[in-house]
Each structure stands twice: as C-alpha cells, then as structure tokens.
Amino acid sequence: MNKKIGVILVIAFIALIAMGTVSAGWFDFLGGGNSNKVTIGYSPSDHDSALFVADQQGLYKEKGIETELVQFNNGGDLMTAMASGKVDVGYVGISPVLSSVEKGVPVKIISAAQNEGSGVIVSSNSGINSAADLNGKNVATPGEASIQYVLLNILLKNNGLSIDKVNSSAMKTPSINDAIKSNTLDAGVTFQPFVSSSEADGNKVLMNSSQISPNHPCCVVVASQDLIDKNPDLVKNITAIHENATNYINENVQNNASSVVKLLPKDIVSNEDVEAKSLASFPFISGLNDTYKANVDAFMKVEVDLGILNSTIPHDKLYWEGK
Numbered sequence: 619m620n621k622k623i624g625v626i627l628v629i630a631f632i633a634l635i636a637m638g639t640v641s642a643g644w645f646d647f648l649g650g651g652n653s654n655k656v657t658i659g660y661s662p663s664d665h666d667s668a669l670f671v672a673d674q675q676g677l678y679k680e681k682g683i684e685t686e687l688v689q690f691n692n693g694g695d696l697m698t699a700m701a702s703g704k705v706d707v708g709y710v711g712i713s714p715v716l717s718s719v720e721k722g723v724p725v726k727i728i729s730a731a732q733n734e735g736s737g738v739i740v741s742s743n744s745g746i747n748s749a750a751d752l753n754g755k756n757v758a759t760p761g762e763a764s765i766q767y768v769l770l771n772i773l774l775k776n777n778g779l780s781i782d783k784v785n786s787s788a789m790k791t792p793s794i795n796d797a798i799k800s801n802t803l804d805a806g807v808t809f810q811p812f813v814s815s816s817e818a819d820g821n822k823v824l825m826n827s828s829q830i831s832p833n834h835p836c837c838v839v840v841a842s843q844d845l846i847d848k849n850p851d852l853v854k855n856i857t858a859i860h861e862n863a864t865n866y867i868n869e870n871v872q873n874n875a876s877s878v879v880k881l882l883p884k885d886i887v888s889n890e891d892v893e894a895k896s897l898a899s900f901p902f903i904s905g906l907n908d909t910y911k912a913n914v915d916a917f918m919k920v921e922v923d924l925g926i927l928n929s930t931i932p933h934d935k936l937y938w939e940g941k
Contacts, residue, residue, distance in 0.1 A: 654681075654683050654684060655684040655686070656683060656685055656686070656707055656845065656852070657685075657686045657706050658685055658687050658688070658705070658706065658707045659687075659688050659689075659690050659696040659705040659707070659708040659709070659710065660689060660710075661689070661690055661691070661693065661760075661809075662883070662885055663791075663809045663810065663837075663886070664810050664886055664893065664897055665709070665711075665731065665735050665837040666709040666837065667878065667881075667897065667902065668731060668860050668864045668867060668902065668904070669709050669860075670881055670882050671863040671866055671867060671878065672859045672860065672862070672863035675881065677859045677862060677863060683855065683856070691790055692788075693713065693714035693761075693763055693765070694761050694763025694764065695761075696708050696710045696714070697710065697714045697715065697717075697725075700718070700723065700840070701723045706841065706845045707840065707841050707845070708725075708839070708841075709837055709839055710838065711765035711766075711838075712765060712835045713763065713764060713765040713767070713768045713926070714765075715727060715840055716927060716931060717763060717926070717927065719935060720927055720929075724842060724844065725840045725841065725842055725843060726840065726843060726936065726937060726938035727838045727906065727936055727938070728839050728840065728841050728853060728856070728857050728937075728938050728939075729838065729857050729861070729905060730835065730839075730904060730905060730910050731837040731839055731860070731864075731902070731904070732836055732837050732900055732901060732902045733833055733834060733836055733913075734834060734900040735809060735827065735837075735899065735900035736766050736769055736808065736809045736810070736826070736827035736836065737807070737810075737823050737824075738770075738773065738807050738824040738825050738830075739794070739795070739798055739806050739807075739813060739816045739817070739821050739822065739824065740798065740804065740822050740824050741799065741821055742821060743801075744798075744801075744805070746805060746824060747824075749777040749779070749824075749825075750777055752773075752774070752783075752804075752805060753779055753783050753784070754783065754784065754785075755784055755785065756784070757770060757785065757786055757804060757805045757806065757807065758786070758787050758789040758794045758797065758803055758805075758806045759787075759788060759789075759808075760789070760790070760791055760808070762788065765809075766807040767786070767807070768920075768921060768924070768926060769807055769827050769831065770784075770807045771924045771926070772831055772920060772924070776830070789803075791808050791809065791812050794806035794808050794812070795808070795816040795819065795821065798816065799819055799820065805824065809836075810896040810897075811886060811888075811892065811897075813826070813896070813899075814893075814895050814896040814899065815888050815896075818889060826899070828900070831917070831920070833913060834913070834917055835910070835913050835917055839857070839860055841856070841938065846938055850940065853938070853940065857940065860904055861905065864902050864904040865904075866878070867897070871898055872898060875894035876890060876894065878894075879893045879894055879897070906937055911933060911937070914936075918930040
C-alpha cells in the first residue's frame with residue numbers, strides 16, 4: 619500500500635472513532651491491538667494466590683495491563699496452551715515447565731511463586747498408615763505432567779517402591795477428594811487448598827510434601843518467549859506486580875488471613891477457616907535468587923534420576939530476569 623494512502627486511512631479511522639462511527643476495536647483488525655493485553659493461565663489452587671490478589675486489587679489495571687485469566691485443570695494442559703500460543707503468562711508447577719522447556723517450548727521462568735504446598739491424602743478408614751502401605755493401591759494425581767506425580771515418584775522411591783507398584787491415574791483435583799471419601803480411591807497426591815479441605819471432610823493427610831521433599835520448588839510464573847521479546851517492559855511489570863501481591867499475602871497470612879481469603883476465587887474457598895489454614899501451611903515467594911535456583915537444580919537432578927527429565931536444563935534456557 620502506498621505510504622501516503624495508508625496515513626490518510628489511519629487519519630480517517632481516527633476521525634470515525636472520534637465521531638463514534640467506528641469502534642476502537644478496528645485497530646485490532648489493522649494489527650494495532652492493545653500491546654498490554656495478556657492471557658494468564660492458572661490452576662484452581664491457592665498456590666496461585668498472588669495472581670488472584672493482584673487481579674482483585676487492580677494491580678494490573680494500575681499498570682495499564684488488560685488481563686484475561688484462564689483456568690486449566692493441571693499444569694500439563696496449561697503448558698500445552700502456552701506451546702500453541704494461546705497463553706502468554708502462566709502460574710504453573712515447575713515440573714510441567716521443566717518438561718516443556720526440555721521439549722523446546724519457548725517459555726522462561728520469570729519468578730518463583732511458592733514452595734511445597736501439596737500432600738498425600740487417604741481415607742481415614744483405609745488402613746494406609748505409611749508410604750509402604752501404598753503398594754498395590756489406586757493412587758491419583760492431577761496428571762503425569764504435574765508436580766504431584768513427581769512427588770509420588772519421589773515418595774515411592776524413598777520407600778523402596780516405584781511407580782509401577784501402584785495403580786496410578788489422573789483425576790481432577792476436587793474429584794480426588796470425593797473419590798477418597800467415598801472409598802472408590804485409595805489415595806491421592808493433591809495440592810492446597812484441597813489437602814486441607816480433604817482433611818476437614820474427614821479424610822487423613824498421610825504426609826505433606828514438605829515431608830517428602832523439604833523446601834521443594836512448586837509453582838512458578840512463566841512467560842512466553844514471544845511476549846518477552848516483544849514487550850519486555852510489560853513482563854517486568856508483571857514480575858513487579860507478582861512481588862507486590864506476594865508481599866501482601868506474606869504480611870497478612872498469619873494474623874489477617876481473612877483479608878487474603880476474600881480475594882480468592884469462590885471455587886477455591888469452600889470454607890474460609892480451612893482456606894486460612896491452607897494459606898499458612900506453605901511459603902509464598904517471589905524473585906529468582908541463587909538459593910531458589912539451587913533448589914531447582916536439586917529438584918531437576920531428582921527428576922533426571924527418576925527418568926522424568928533426560929538431563930538438567932542450564933539456567934540461560936530456563937530463566938529470564940529482565941536483563
């Protein structure tokens with residue numbers, strides 16, 4: 619198109635928008651859409667509380683960021699959506715991120731989100747009192763790409779068993795609790811707040827993930843390489859927002875947890891007291907310091923030893939810190 623004609627057309631569109639004849643949405647058609655619009659994927663877990671707090675407190679809007687929040691059942695599904703370009707940013711477990719990066723999915727971790735925060739639950743009358751009792755039992759996780767599946771592998775290996783010694787299946791997390799309560803499932807490895815809510819419903823917590831793998835990394839914030847390349851300042855703002863929301867949680871979770879609970883989605887909060895207990899049971903974090911990276915390195919080595927990863931991933935392939 620002739621450059622002069624193009625300029626005339628843009629001016630004409632601006633005039634029509636000013637008169638209310640054409641909506642501003644036409645700019646999307648012309649390739650000039652909102653460059654500060656991001657789609658953020660998450661799972662129905664309070665591990666992602668910083669996202670919910672930031673959204674409800676209007677922290678994204680303050681920075682001029684338009685967000686669309688999309689829920690996924692597990693991290694594997696979320697990473698599939700990121701691989702296809704349908705999601706720009708994800709709050710997701712580190713295990714599916716590591717597997718995706720190893721397979722060449724163009725994403726980078728831009729911040730830690732929390733550590734630990736999962737658990738093994740069984741029926742109170744199951745007769746399962748130790749990890750050894752899981753031998754031959756039906757055990758569900760949110761999926762083979764989930765960190766809960768990795769934790770199950772670690773638990774079994776630490777107790778002289780392997781994944782082929784249990785009947786492992788994938789289930790939606792709320793369904794795991796219901797199946798255990800109805801005695802149609804022997805055990806499940808699930809994430810908070812469903813560990814705490816399951817216990818409140820009368821099930822038994824066999825052990826928390828802090829006992830399986832102390833201080834293990836869990837959820838992280840990832841961004842697509844495309845978003846990083848096209849709008850690094852936007853990604854920096856997202857990491858700053860995450861840090862601010864994380865600070866708010868940590869400042870209130872012990873003595874004023876209700877202020878945090880009220881900002882979480884209703885499909886997560888079945889009971890405010892149970893949710894407050896859940897939030898206080900694991901650490902919320904932000905940033906990417908050397909200690910955190912060392913924990914990730916150790917966790918990657920465990921995944922390599924288990925055969926879940928082929929090899930550890932170098933830091934330059936895994937992290938982006940806005941430099």
